[in-house]
Amino acid sequence: xxxxxxxxxxxxxxxxxxxxxxxxxxxxxxxxxxxxxxxxxxxxxxxxxxxxxxxxxxxxxxxxxxxxxxxxxxxxxxxxxxxxxxxxxxxxxxxxxxxxxxxxxxxxxxxxxxxxxxxxxxxxxxxxxxxxxxxxxxxxxxxxxxxxxxxxxxxxxxxxxxxxxxxxxxxxxxxxxxxxxxxxxxxxxxxxxxxxxxxxxxxxxxxxxxxxxxxxxxxxxxxxxxxxxxxxxxxxxxxxxxxxxxxxxxxxxxxxxxxxxxxxxxxxxxxxxxxxxxxxxxxxxxxxxxxxxxxxxxxxxxxxxxxxxxxxxxxxxxxxxxxxxxxxxxxxxxxx
Amino acid sequence: xxxxxxxxxxxxxxxxxxxxxxxxxxxxxxxxxxxxxxxxxxxxxxxxxxxxxxxxxxxxxxxxxxxxxxxxxxxxxxxxxxxxxxxxxxxxxxxxxxxxxxxxxxxxxxxxxxxxxxxxxxxxxxxxxxxxxxxxxxxxxxxxxxxxxxxxxxxxxxxxxxxxxxxxxxxxxxxxxxxxxxxxxxxxxxxxxxxxxxxxxxxxxxxxxxxxxxxxxxxxxxxxxxxxxxxxxxxxxxxxxxxxxxxxxxxxxxxxxxxxxxxxxxxxxxxxxxxxxxxxxxxxxxxxxxx
Numbered sequence: 164x165x166x167x168x169x170x171x172x173x174x175x176x177x178x179x180x181x182x183x184x185x186x187x188x189x190x191x192x193x194x195x196x197x198x199x200x201x202x203x204x205x206x207x208x209x210x211x212x213x214x215x216x217x218x219x220x221x222x223x224x225x226x227x228x229x230x231x232x233x234x235x236x237x238x239x240x241x242x243x244x245x246x247x248x249x250x251x252x253x254x255x256x257x258x259x260x261x262x263x264x265x266x267x268x269x270x271x272x273x274x275x276x277x278x279x280x281x282x283x284x285x286x287x288x289x290x291x292x293x294x295x296x297x298x299x300x301x302x303x304x305x306x307x308x309x310x311x312x313x314x315x316x317x318x319x320x321x322x323x324x325x326x327x328x329x330x331x332x333x334x335x336x337x338x339x340x341x342x343x344x345x346x347x348x349x350x351x352x353x354x355x356x357x358x359x360x361x362x363x364x365x366x367x368x369x370x371x372x373x374x375x376x377x378x379x380x381x382x383x384x385x386x387x388x389x390x391x392x393x394x395x396x397x398x399x400x401x402x403x404x405x406x407x408x409x410x411x412x413x414x415x416x417x418x419x420x421x422x423x424x425x426x427x428x429x430x431x432x433x434x435x436x437x438x439x440x441x442x443x444x445x446x447x448x449x450x451x452x453x454x455x456x457x458x459x460x461x462x463x464x465x466x467x468x469x470x471x472x473x474x475x476x477x478x479x480x481x482x483x484x485x486x487x488x489x490x491x492x493x494x495x496x497x498x499x
Numbered sequence: 500x501x502x503x504x505x506x507x508x509x510x511x512x513x514x515x516x517x518x519x520x521x522x523x524x525x526x527x528x529x530x531x532x533x534x535x536x537x538x539x540x541x542x543x544x545x546x547x548x549x550x551x552x553x554x555x556x557x558x559x560x561x562x563x564x565x566x567x568x569x570x571x572x573x574x575x576x577x578x579x580x581x582x583x584x585x586x587x588x589x590x591x592x593x594x595x596x597x598x599x600x601x602x603x604x605x606x607x608x609x610x611x612x613x614x615x616x617x618x619x620x621x622x623x624x625x626x627x628x629x630x631x632x633x634x635x636x637x638x639x640x641x642x643x644x645x646x647x648x649x650x651x652x653x654x655x656x657x658x659x660x661x662x663x664x665x666x667x668x669x670x671x672x673x674x675x676x677x678x679x680x681x682x683x684x685x686x687x688x689x690x691x692x693x694x695x696x697x698x699x700x701x702x703x704x705x706x707x708x709x710x711x712x713x714x715x716x717x718x719x720x721x722x723x724x725x726x727x728x729x730x731x732x733x734x735x736x737x738x739x740x741x742x743x744x745x746x747x748x749x750x751x752x753x754x755x756x757x758x759x760x761x762x763x764x765x766x767x768x769x770x771x772x773x774x775x776x777x778x779x780x781x782x783x784x785x786x787x788x789x790x
Contacts, residue, residue: 228596279779283595295771303765463611470607477600478590
């Protein structure tokens, strides 16, 4: 990492840490903003960047495009919620268990799919089918309370993984995001990451170099699944409610894929950049809808823009928005 | 365990639903067989066609869905042709996931445009013959489903004949077998790719007309059909016409019996499980050749 990049990272982190204090200050000084709303928006940026990064590690670095990443997210959300609500566990204790469950599901799906030799579009489609199986199961079995969903009792104490002040959940999301960035950065430096990139670029060549392609792919899916599941628990504890279509619906899968692809698949900062842009577009259309009454149904516009951006980026800009920043990163894609 | 007559009724109902799946899947398998692309926007384009049928039925136009079939099918062909020319054909290069991602982008745009312009409400059309039933053993079969079943098979047969006999059909089949060779003998490859995509989407137009009398449409309708269509195609073997036909019926019956034996919610799991099992165990499908 060059000195300039390092300085930029430090400045960005400092800005992110100061952000809640600044918006509080502005609100306190009588500027017409809702501090908690803005802090919440910031929290979402980092949370989506975090789950986006979990997608990026498998889909971007290792090139295993998944359409059903939500299967890990939902596993984490349900696992911790069931342990907490049904079995009375402390959610902080349930969190690592949920994360491990995500790794296990990632390992299992990877072992099945990669042993069968599925890659490319077929891998993408089978992950979608797995997510659908989990959604239907969560909808049907007793211990998830079926379609009713699961409610977590509000008890706003930090030791209970619930915060009265949105600032703390914001900092938690920021911390998760920083951890995910560190993991991704490590992938650009370490041997594991190099093996993943080799697999992405040419599986046969990677195998010829002596890389155990199957094991590496299973490992990366387990890692990705663990991260995504951790995000699921975070989500459940933030919103205190999950149901099968939130936890295993296609929307979250698409969101993770979108932020990574648009920001730059296989780059360290891609998911964060994508998440920032997605949130900016979202908030833009939201305020447009609230200001201009004739445009009150304009909300889906943000996703229309994002779908169009996905098409353009796949076709013209394989490094995503990150590709626009100066020299190409070492984790670039050579195709297209 | 329900009685035999009820199971039989479930099988018949599944067969009837399967007729439509065949039509949807034939479109998907044609696109795959010729273009070697997985059209993830298939469900969304079907949803769009269903809205077309809906708006044609509503005043001031007021056309019966069956009479709208030539219009919607023709419109869908033109739409598909243009989508290929303007979008897919231009970007159809590189890794195979790229085109999957582009068609995913297309489906995101279509779904959300539908949400924006048509709202998220569920829309149905009330045709006067919707409630008419035919009794067959323990099964009460809605007349529109019987009509759509035979119409779907008729259309698939006609398409199969067209592909087998007409010059365009022969050229498309040549293209599917050997791209370079087709180009060398003077076939306009790019145009035929667009025509093939158009025909694939035209199948959706026809399917939409046959579906609407007994089904509803909302911006998420496409989702329900995406996995069904992919499962049908994968089951029969990607690119295989006959496979899509058999696959459609198997899926229809699986869905119907699944609902009967496992209940409304859990019954849907059969389709996803078949999809996963086929991909894991026999990715070439039941009728495919090499794996």
